[in-house]
Amino acid sequence: MTFRFNNLYSLTLAVCLMPLLGLLIDIAFDNLGPNPIQALHIRLGDWSLRFLWLTLAITPLQTVTKWRGMTEYRQMLGLYAFFYATLHVLAYLLVDHALVWSVIGVDIIESQYIWFGVLAYTIIFSLALTSPKWSKKRMGKNWKKLHRFIYLAAGAAIIHYYWQLKGNMAEPFFYLVMIFILLGFRVLVWVKNRQLARLMIPTGKKVLVLAEIQVMSEIIREQQVNETERLDKPGTQHQHI
Numbered sequence: 459m460t461f462r463f464n465n466l467y468s469l470t471l472a473v474c475l476m477p478l479l480g481l482l483i484d485i486a487f488d489n490l491g492p493n494p495i496q497a498l499h500i501r502l503g504d505w506s507l508r509f510l511w512l513t514l515a516i517t518p519l520q521t522v523t524k525w526r527g528m529t530e531y532r533q534m535l536g537l538y539a540f541f542y543a544t545l546h547v548l549a550y551l552l553v554d555h556a557l558v559w560s561v562i563g564v565d566i567i568e569s570q571y572i573w574f575g576v577l578a579y580t581i582i583f584s585l586a587l588t589s590p591k592w593s594k595k596r597m598g599k600n601w602k603k604l605h606r607f608i609y610l611a612a613g614a615a616i617i618h619y620y621w622q623l624k625g626n627m628a629e630p631f632f633y634l635v636m637i638f639i640l641l642g643f644r645v646l647v648w649v650k651n652r653q654l655a656r657l658m659i660p661t662g663k664k665v666l667v668l669a670e671i672q673v674m675s676e677i678i679r680e681q682q683v684n685e686t687e688r689l690d691k692p693g694t695q696h697q698h699i
């Protein structure tokens with residue numbers, strides 16, 4: 459079973475590199491069309507978004523299938539989203555602007571869609587840095603709080619993608635629908651878990667309160683029994699007469 463799992467994991471690693479291989483072949487044979495730089499940007503950005511969406515889809519799939527082994531695939535797909543996003547950024551810096559920082563600075567200031575791209579990449583970069591297990595242990599509860607920002611990164615990436623395409627709504631709308639579906643699934647799971655938690659046996663302070671009430675009831679019952687026995691004694695009845 460372990461051998462098959464490792465084979466599947468290795469196969470997934472290789473398949474995730476296929477988009478890059480296809481892009482390199484198109485570059486080598488000059489198949490990127492009349493505007494190769496724009497095509498390079500769009501293809502790398504597209505694959506970054508696709509891997510980001512696949513990462514978000516792992517948790518719903520894991521919830522439905524109950525397969526805990528999917529956690530490792532979530533980390534791998536998230537790192538591939540970061541990998542293609544990094545190539546997307548490097549293509550912008552190296553190929554598009556040849557590391558001329560004065561031009562890059564002006565472009566960032568004047569192009570609002572780049573602001574959202576920078577925000578998305580900053581979040582994805584932070585998530586990639588904190589993805590190892592030792593980082594998760596060290597951060598504790600803050601690790602989950604940080605990694606919830608993946609939805610903010612996805613939203614910023616959609617806006618960046620939409621403005622970069624200059625009004626082409628088809629693909630950005632598809633990605634937007636997907637994120638609403640995935641986020642909606644998480645909200646439903648959260649609501650269901652809260653409802654189940656309310657049906658569970660009370661714990662903590664509630665148990666202490668119930669225990670105190672039970673003790674007080676026993677004391678009152680005992681006092682009532684003692685009072686009844688005292689009234690039933692002959693001397694007590696004579697006093698009352």
